[in-house]
Amino acid sequence: MLIGQLARRTGTSERRLRYYERVGLLTPRRQVNGYRDYDDDAEQTVAQVRALLAAGLPTHVIRQVLPCALADGSLRPCPGVVDTLRSQLARLDQRADELARARQTLQQAIALAERAG
The missing domain is CATH 1.10.1660.10 (Multidrug-efflux Transporter Regulator; Chain: A; Domain 2)
Incomplete structure (x- = not known):
């Protein structure tokens, strides 16, 4: 096609x-x-x-x-694939943690702004 x-x-x-x-x-x-x-x-x-x-x-x-x-x-299962996927999962977990911290920082900033406003 x-x-x-x-x-x-x-x-x-x-x-x-x-x-x-x-x-x-x-x-x-x-x-x-x-x-x-x-x-x-x-x-x-x-x-x-x-x-x-x-x-x-x-x-x-x-x-x-x-x-x-x-x-x-x-x-x-293919040789090397599980290790590659584990490594990628660890990177995703790290990014998820970073995003969670950024989200919490934004929530706190919004809460402070709403209390002040």
Whole structure:
């Protein structure tokens, strides 16, 4: 299928699909005229990439994890993947803690402003 059709089927822009290709997440064939030609499984791959991005994984981690992704969206154990995911989870936990502290600071500032006003 052509890039426009894949974009419509997945709700992903053509620009984003080209980006996925550039970072190694999608690998279309090229037709004689240079058009990208995606396999039927590209639709599922795009869904998996989007789900992993939504989970907070950067594309370099997704590139490592994607070969381990199953059709249902889960991941089968692959060498090195669990350690990579643990490391990413630790980064997300750290960011969550930082956001929680920032949120608390804003709540306190708002409360003080409301009392003063």
